[in-house]
Amino acid sequence: xxxxxxxxxxxxxxxxxxxxxxxxxxxxxxxxxxxxxxxxxxxxxxxxxxxxxxxxxxxxxxxxxxxxxxxxxxxxxxxxxxxxxxxxxxxxxxxxxxxxxxxxxxxxxxxxxxxxxxxxxxxxxxxxxxxxxxxxxxxxxxxxxxxxxxxxxxxxxxxxxxxxxxxxxxxxxxxxxxxxxxxxxxxxxxxxxxxxxxxxxxxxxxxxxxxxxxxxxxxxxxxxxxxxxxxxxxxxxxxxxxx
Numbered sequence: 001x002x003x004x005x006x007x008x009x010x011x012x013x014x015x016x017x018x019x020x021x022x023x024x025x026x027x028x029x030x031x032x033x034x035x036x037x038x039x040x041x042x043x044x045x046x047x048x049x050x051x052x053x054x055x056x057x058x059x060x061x062x063x064x065x066x067x068x069x070x071x072x073x074x075x076x077x078x079x080x081x082x083x084x085x086x087x088x089x090x091x092x093x094x095x096x097x098x099x100x101x102x103x104x105x106x107x108x109x110x111x112x113x114x115x116x117x118x119x120x121x122x123x124x125x126x127x128x129x130x131x132x133x134x135x136x137x138x139x140x141x142x143x144x145x146x147x148x149x150x151x152x153x154x155x156x157x158x159x160x161x162x163x164x165x166x167x168x169x170x171x172x173x174x175x176x177x178x179x180x181x182x183x184x185x186x187x188x189x190x191x192x193x194x195x196x197x198x199x200x201x202x203x204x205x206x207x208x209x210x211x212x213x214x215x216x217x218x219x220x221x222x223x224x225x226x227x228x229x230x231x232x233x234x235x236x237x238x239x240x241x242x243x
Contacts, residue, residue, distance in 0.1 A: 008139065008166050011058055011149055013067040013124065013185060015047060015161040016177070019076035021086045021111045031107070031213055033133035038105035042186060043132070045069075045124045046108040046193070047161040052095050052122075054150055054163035055190040065189065067124055069181035070141070072160070083111030088220055089121050090195035094188035107216060112196060121193040124161075127186035135180040141166070143174035 018025055036043040045067075058065045089108045092100035102108065110121050146155045146164040155162055199216050 008068070008141065009062065009066055010166055011061055012164060012166065013055065013058060013065065013161070014070065014146065014164050015045070015067065015124070016070050016072040018072035019080050021109045022081060022083050023109070025071065029133045029135055033131055035105050035107065036128060036132060039103045041127045041129050042103055043126050043128070044102060044106045044108050045126050046089070046110055047122050047124060049159070049161045050122055050192075051161060051163060052190050052192070055185070056095055057150055058163045059185075059189055065185040067126055067183050067185050068141070068179050069135075069183075070177040071180055073175055073177070079111060083113075085112045085114060085198050086110070087112035087196035087198050088216060089123075089193035090197055090220070092123065092191035092193045094191055096188070098188075100188060100191045107213065107220070108193060109199070109216075112198060114198070118196065119194065121196070123191050123193055125186050125189055125191060126183045128181075128183040132181045132183065137178040137180055138182055139179040140176045141179055142176055
């Protein structure tokens with residue numbers, strides 16, 4: 001199985017990462033490391049799966065649940081490389097239905113299609129006392145050794161994020177994945193994101209990604225300062241309509 005596989009917990013959240021919302025993985029990881037450092041170890045990782053019930057069960061079974069990150073093996077989809085637009089998510093809701101305000105230095109984005117708009121996205125609340133960048137493999141894991149925790153069924157190829165039961169002896173082979181990052185899930189563990197706000201497209205093709213991130217934060221701060229949640233939602237809808 002490779003590097004130090006006995007150190008893996010029997011239950012954990014597993015997510016695979018790659019290019020998303022037009023942002024290469026190297027920049028995503030650096031942005032999340034900057035976020036982690038500024039937020040005293042906390043970083044918010046956006047996902048597409050509504051895995052709230054599984055996270056609730058994981059927290060019940062493990063007082064200090066973990067999340068393991070692996071680079072995805074397939075090539076990025078065209079819509080991930082060149083999305084129609086990119087949205088940032090303004091607010092969230094916890095598993096208990098409480099309002100969750102993202103930390104000041106957190107930025108969660110996703111691709112967004114104004115023709116088929118989504119009103120929700122999801123995220124994991126993660127904590128690491130040590131840097132996550134550069135991401136150095138800390139182990140390998142066989143795809144066949146994982147089962148969905150709540151159902152016992154094998155992980156589907158399209159399940160980018162899942163809460164899993166790991167059993168090294170129950171492996172049916174399959175791809176080996178690097179475990180590139182290992183972190184804790186921190187309260188409230190999982191959030192449903194709401195209030196998408198379309199980010200302005202840079203007019204300068206030579207702007208660096210760090211400059212784009214800074215510009216995005218400035219835009220979000222202005223919106224948060226001047227707008228109520230209702231006004232932010234209206235601003236988003238008008239931006240989507242205007243293109």
